Amino acid sequence: MVDAEVKRDRIIIRHKGKKWDWMLEPRYWRNAFLWTACLLIFPILCYFFSPILLNTLITANLYSAIAIPLALMTVGTGRLNFGPNFFVGVGGYTAAILSIAYGWGPLKTLAPAILISLISALLFSPLVILARGLYYVLLTLLLPLVFLEVTFIYSDLFKGDVGLAGIKLLMDLGDVKINFLMIAYLSIFLVLLYLLVVNKILKSRYGLIMATINDDEEVAHGIGVNINAVKILAFVFSAGMIGVAGWFYAHYFGTFAGITYLPLTFMVKILLVIFIGGRAQVFGCVAGGYFVAFLEMILIATLGNIQPVVFPIILFILLFALPEGLFGIYRKRRYREYLPTLHVRR
Amino acid sequence: MSEILKVRNITKSFGGLTAVNKISFDISSGETVGLIGPNGAGKTTLVNLLCGSYYADSGEIEMDGKFITRMKPYQRCRMGLSRTYQIPRPFPELTALMSVVTSALCGKKRANRGFDDAAAEATHYLEFVGLFSKRNILARDLTFFELRMLELARALATTPKLLFVDEVMAGLNPGEANRAVHLIARAKEEFGLTIFWIEHVMAVLMEAAERIIAIHFGEKLAEGTPEEIANNDKVIEAYLGSGWRKTNSAEQSA
Numbered sequence: 001m002v003d004a005e006v007k008r009d010r011i012i013i014r015h016k017g018k019k020w021d022w023m024l025e026p027r028y029w030r031n032a033f034l035w036t037a038c039l040l041i042f043p044i045l046c047y048f049f050s051p052i053l054l055n056t057l058i059t060a061n062l063y064s065a066i067a068i069p070l071a072l073m074t075v076g077t078g079r080l081n082f083g084p085n086f087f088v089g090v091g092g093y094t095a096a097i098l099s100i101a102y103g104w105g106p107l108k109t110l111a112p113a114i115l116i117s118l119i120s121a122l123l124f125s126p127l128v129i130l131a132r133g134l135y136y137v138l139l140t141l142l143l144p145l146v147f148l149e150v151t152f153i154y155s156d157l158f159k160g161d162v163g164l165a166g167i168k169l170l171m172d173l174g175d176v177k178i179n180f181l182m183i184a185y186l187s188i189f190l191v192l193l194y195l196l197v198v199n200k201i202l203k204s205r206y207g208l209i210m211a212t213i214n215d216d217e218e219v220a221h222g223i224g225v226n227i228n229a230v231k232i233l234a235f236v237f238s239a240g241m242i243g244v245a246g247w248f249y250a251h252y253f254g255t256f257a258g259i260t261y262l263p264l265t266f267m268v269k270i271l272l273v274i275f276i277g278g279r280a281q282v283f284g285c286v287a288g289g290y291f292v293a294f295l296e297m298i299l300i301a302t303l304g305n306i307q308p309v310v311f312p313i314i315l316f317i318l319l320f321a322l323p324e325g326l327f328g329i330y331r332k333r334r335y336r337e338y339l340p341t342l343h344v345r346r
Numbered sequence: 347m348s349e350i351l352k353v354r355n356i357t358k359s360f361g362g363l364t365a366v367n368k369i370s371f372d373i374s375s376g377e378t379v380g381l382i383g384p385n386g387a388g389k390t391t392l393v394n395l396l397c398g399s400y401y402a403d404s405g406e407i408e409m410d411g412k413f414i415t416r417m418k419p420y421q422r423c424r425m426g427l428s429r430t431y432q433i434p435r436p437f438p439e440l441t442a443l444m445s446v447v448t449s450a451l452c453g454k455k456r457a458n459r460g461f462d463d464a465a466a467e468a469t470h471y472l473e474f475v476g477l478f479s480k481r482n483i484l485a486r487d488l489t490f491f492e493l494r495m496l497e498l499a500r501a502l503a504t505t506p507k508l509l510f511v512d513e514v515m516a517g518l519n520p521g522e523a524n525r526a527v528h529l530i531a532r533a534k535e536e537f538g539l540t541i542f543w544i545e546h547v548m549a550v551l552m553e554a555a556e557r558i559i560a561i562h563f564g565e566k567l568a569e570g571t572p573e574e575i576a577n578n579d580k581v582i583e584a585y586l587g588s589g590w591r592k593t594n595s596a597e598q599s600a
Contacts, residue, residue, distance in 0.1 A: 205451055205461040212448045215437035224423040224452035224504055
């Protein structure tokens with residue numbers, strides 16, 4: 001006989017002399033289950049009331065799925081990468097070219113997309129050791145732009161001007177609305193997975209080591225942290241995660257064009273996600289992703305052509321007004337909650 | 347006593363300026379060695395060379411029978427070299443406890459070292475320097491003296507054999523300086539350290555050090571017991587200038 005007892009801060013379940021404690025987070029704004037439930041209910045509501053929103057929802061989730069690994073990369077390397085969309089391009093093009101050339105479905109192209117992203121990141125990883133400060137920003141900013149040029153030069157392979165078409169779709173269940181709903185859930189699953197993994201890393205001892213690199217590299221080196229290994233690992237690992245977002249884009253739309261993801265306009269949106277969420281705050285990235293995607297939708301509907309100009313302006317204002325983002329305000333008051341804490345068993 | 351560190355003809359130049367020029371010395375285990383010199387003599391450069399922040403142009407550094415001249419700072423740290431900085435360099439965004447936990451985690455490779463083990467050990471070092479009550483305060487909010495102590499705790503948590511103390515007295519008032527000196531002496535006894543102490547204030551080294559090395563313009567001027575150094579003509583000249591002796595002897599004869 002299962003016996004459940006609800007207490008103020010925990011649910012106790014007893015069964016045949018065994019006991020399970022399930023701690024409840026009393027502060028609802030930090031309750032992971034509540035936020036997950038919100039994320040999961042949102043697509044269903046959209047499905048019934050306004051299916052158009054599903055597309056915005058998927059965009060928001062993909063923005064978050066790029067921003068969360070970018071946050072990990074920022075902390076782990078101690079530098080802000082200004083060209084995360086390079087890896088979106090690498091993952092997307094790998095998936096697109098393989099799918100068109102060999103007729104591979106999304107499941108088959110996933111592993112090559114991750115692999116090529118990892119290899120490309122490993123190729124460029126000396127950047128995190130050699131370049132620092134403004135030079136790192138400039139070099140990473142150039143990567144996607146150079147890649148964009150390459151897609152134009154080798155037009156017969158990349159189709160830089162029109163984009164690759166005819167990629168196998170992520171899923172085809174017959175009904176367009178249900179398709180969108182399922183893709184929305186898949187994107188939410190991706191975001192939740194990334195949140196779980198990155199949060200676990202940042203809360204662990206490796207997160208602490210990354211935090212020291214973020215604060216002062218030389219001192220971290222002096223107290224025994226192998227900074228080069230940590231920086232390269234963080235860079236390559238998060239690049240692989242960003243590459244998956246590119247794979248998702250390619251199979252979601254069935255087309256992939258470098259001109260959509262590689263230019264500065266896309267990069268500005270990702271940076272806006274990061275800055276709204278707070279620099280290197282994983283949970284802020286989700287809030288930032290939804291904010292930017294919905295703001296973009298509203299701006300396109302109301303402002304039309306001048307919309308690309310508005311985003312950089314908002315970014316500039318935020319950089320001055322909220323250097324640590326929305327989460328930064330919260331963090332200033334409760335810094336202890338965002339550091340690894342000791343768990344004492346009662 | 348066996349020699350823990352051997353330095354042979356170590357040289358480092360920045361462009362045309364030779365900051366450290368062919369300096370050689372030994373440090374035996376269990377010793378407290380002082381390093382003195384006027385401003386710009388190359389004291390901190392020497393420590394940076396020994397800890398690996400800079401690589402030497404020529405010369406050799408040997409520690410426990412291994413040549414560490416080309417080793418990276420983290421490898422030297424794991425071999426048992428640790429240092430404090432002249433101007434405290436804390437991790438501003440981390441709490442005091444977490445800064446020390448990192449060095450306990452990374453300092454020396456130990457089997458089955460978990461996060462909680464490191465935290466327990468870090469707590470001990472924080473308590474040792476008297477910062478236990480400030481363990482959950484961000485390092486950027488600590489006072490100057492507390493930062494110094496945090497640096498010391500962070501250096502001790504890597505379990506060094508040889509500790510470089512870089513001007514621990516700078517910027518402290520006499521009471522705090524006294525506490526710092528006593529703490530370093532206690533650390534030496536309790537953790538069995540060898541200490542290489544760079545200091546401007548001669549009075550401190552006179553008491554604490556067993557042997558003093560004096561350098562000037564990157565070259566070794568003298569080496570010996572504190573009394574020998576205090577009466578060494580070259581050292582007096584480097585510190586006070588050659589004019590001092592003339593005026594002094596003129597006063598005596600008059």
